Amino acid sequence: MQAYLKLDHIDKAFSRGNATTEVLKDINLTIEKGEYVSIIGHSGCGKSTLLNIVAGLTGATNGGVLLENREVNSPGPDRAVVFQNHSLLPWLTVYENVKLGVDKVFSSTKTRAERDAWVMHNLNLVQMAHAKDKRPSEISGGMKQRVGIARALAMEPKVLLLDEPFGALDALTRAHLQDSVMALHQKLGNTILMITHDVDEAVLLSDRIVMMTNGPSARIGEVLEVPLARPRKRLELATNPGYLKCRQRVLEFLYERHRFVEAA
Amino acid sequence: MTMPAIKAEATAVAIPTASPTSAAPVVTMTPKQAPRAEKYVKMGKEIAVRVVPPLIVLALLMLFWELVCRRTGSTLPPPSRVFKDTKELILDPFFDNGGIDKGLFWHLSASLQRVAYGYSIAAIVGIALGTLVGQSVWAMRGLDPLFQVLRTIPPLAWLPLSLAAFRDGQPSAIFVIFITSVWPIIINTAVGIRNIPQDYRNVAAVVQLNPLEFFSKIMIPAAAPYIFTGLRIGIGLSWLAIVAAEMLIGGVGIGFFIWDAWNSSHISEIILALFYVGIIGFVLDRLIAGMAKIVTRGTALN
Numbered sequence: 154m155q156a157y158l159k160l161d162h163i164d165k166a167f168s169r170g171n172a173t174t175e176v177l178k179d180i181n182l183t184i185e186k187g188e189y190v191s192i193i194g195h196s197g198c199g200k201s202t203l204l205n206i207v208a209g210l211t212g213a214t215n216g217g218v219l220l221e222n223r224e225v226n227s228p229g230p231d232r233a234v235v236f237q238n239h240s241l242l243p244w245l246t247v248y249e250n251v252k253l254g255v256d257k258v259f260s261s262t263k264t265r266a267e268r269d270a271w272v273m274h275n276l277n278l279v280q281m282a283h284a285k286d287k288r289p290s291e292i293s294g295g296m297k298q299r300v301g302i303a304r305a306l307a308m309e310p311k312v313l314l315l316d317e318p319f320g321a322l323d324a325l326t327r328a329h330l331q332d333s334v335m336a337l338h339q340k341l342g343n344t345i346l347m348i349t350h351d352v353d354e355a356v357l358l359s360d361r362i363v364m365m366t367n368g369p370s371a372r373i374g375e376v377l378e379v380p381l382a383r384p385r386k387r388l389e390l391a392t393n394p395g396y397l398k399c400r401q402r403v404l405e406f407l408y409e410r411h412r413f414v415e416a417a
Numbered sequence: 418m419t420m421p422a423i424k425a426e427a428t429a430v431a432i433p434t435a436s437p438t439s440a441a442p443v444v445t446m447t448p449k450q451a452p453r454a455e456k457y458v459k460m461g462k463e464i465a466v467r468v469v470p471p472l473i474v475l476a477l478l479m480l481f482w483e484l485v486c487r488r489t490g491s492t493l494p495p496p497s498r499v500f501k502d503t504k505e506l507i508l509d510p511f512f513d514n515g516g517i518d519k520g521l522f523w524h525l526s527a528s529l530q531r532v533a534y535g536y537s538i539a540a541i542v543g544i545a546l547g548t549l550v551g552q553s554v555w556a557m558r559g560l561d562p563l564f565q566v567l568r569t570i571p572p573l574a575w576l577p578l579s580l581a582a583f584r585d586g587q588p589s590a591i592f593v594i595f596i597t598s599v600w601p602i603i604i605n606t607a608v609g610i611r612n613i614p615q616d617y618r619n620v621a622a623v624v625q626l627n628p629l630e631f632f633s634k635i636m637i638p639a640a641a642p643y644i645f646t647g648l649r650i651g652i653g654l655s656w657l658a659i660v661a662a663e664m665l666i667g668g669v670g671i672g673f674f675i676w677d678a679w680n681s682s683h684i685s686e687i688i689l690a691l692f693y694v695g696i697i698g699f700v701l702d703r704l705i706a707g708m709a710k711i712v713t714r715g716t717a718l719n
Binding site for chain 2: 208209210227228229230232233234236238240242244253254257258308
């Protein structure tokens with residue numbers, strides 16, 4: 154079976170002067186089209202570095218990333234990123250922030266009117282069309298992240314990369330946004346790779362959970378299939394034995410077998 | 418029992434214009450539809466709060482100056498003398514009797530013109546060089562030490578050299594303005610470019626902006642607050658430098674006007690010119706600050 158996205162023997166080492174720190178060691182992962190995969194691990198295990206390598210923002214020391222059997226090693230809109238701290242440009246309005254990517258990606262394939270409609274379509278998907286003329290400083294953190302998601306979706310990426318997208322949000326907003334992302338995934342069938350440190354979030358959203366060992370030289374410790382039917386409902390899952398079992402497995406991995414030694 | 422009654426009366430008398438006691442409940446119930454008159458009163462109060470204190474200080478200073486310089490044998494004229502001596506210059510700034518015998522308007526506009534040329538060139542060159550130094554580590558290593566040395570040279574020290582090079586007063590003065598105001602613009606722009614958050618660079622990389630788009634859509638807006646700090650320092654410095662430079666090159670210009678007044682012992686004219694120089698310097702600074710406010714309205718980090 155052909156993998157859609159393939160992380161092939163990725164090593165990553167940072168060197169400063171003579172000191173070399175190996176962050177990632179021999180990471181192998183294949184992701185099917187339409188699959189939702191989460192990478193979970195303690196902070197400092199290199200999961201964000203891994204996402205940056207897939208995004209092309211950081212180069213791998215060895216190995217590489219294959220998307221539809223072609224190597225990718227520079228950033229591009231086919232692997233759009235939703236950044237942890239939204240990274241909207243504060244001098245542009247919500248609409249302009251989304252349009253920035255749309256204008257570049259569809260400069261030759263869509264007319265001006267079509268691009269405008271496409272921007273609005275994507276803002277509608279995340280229910281942010283009402284704030285299109287606001288600046289990022291005028292909307293809440295959850296809304297900013299929605300716009301960040303719209304900006305990434307609007308580039309029609311082959312893989313959507315989420316870098317702890319809900320990490321900076323309060324619990325209620327986070328739950329709301331997780332439901333939105335689930336609904337979008339259901340509707341659009343995107344291939345999604347998400348970094349998270351939240352066990353519930355990983356189990357709720359993912360088809361597979363990739364658990365990373367602690368760094369340095371972090372590896373993939375275990376990959377867990379989440380055999381829960383979609384669409385998933387947050388409330389129903391709370392008592393679902395399958396959900397609880399998955400949750401238990403991840404917790405055991407993180408807190409028994411690979412406890413975060415530096416955590417005081 | 419009589420005391421509270423008197424008290425209430427006293428407060429009512431003390432603030433008769435706004436009568437807040439009767440208006441307050443109305444305002445709290447419909448805060449967005451405050452009566453127009455009240456709005457004007459409020460606006461007037463706000464303006465008064467800003468304008469009255471400096472006016473009082475100014476009046477006191479004038480009084481002090483008048484008292485000190487009124488005595489016979491004082492070296493400087495009191496304000497009343499200054500006004501009497503310079504009345505014609507104040508009332509008719511537009512006369513032109515040929516040569517250097519011109520109204521203050523012409524002197525000031527000549528100076529402003531030089532500043533406009535020199536400063537515009539400095540802004541363009543400064544932002545361009547600042548971007549280069551901020552973006553490229555090698556450019557910074559090569560150029561930054563040079564800038565740090567050159568920027569400490571006093572403006573007037575450049576004047577003889579530029580006179581030797583251009584052999585004319587006008588371009589030399591413009592060059593002095595340029596070389597004075599370019600350093601803060603370069604240095605602040607470079608700092609602004611260097612401080613562009615990695616996030617914005619990542620966004621640009623994912624969207625695949627080309628270098629030109631990156632410059633205009635990310636760099637300039639992101640660094641705008643820093644750039645305008647540099648521009649504001651620059652305009653102040655150029656206005657400082659032009660007066661000094663014009664004293665030496667002669668011809669037309671407010672600096673020369675001051676020097677000429679000194680040579681003819683018209684002390685009152687010097688004082689009037691200083692007043693104008695101060696006001697225009699202030700206006701120039703406000704102008705750049707206002708521009709910065711408009712341009713960077715969205716750039717504040719959130």
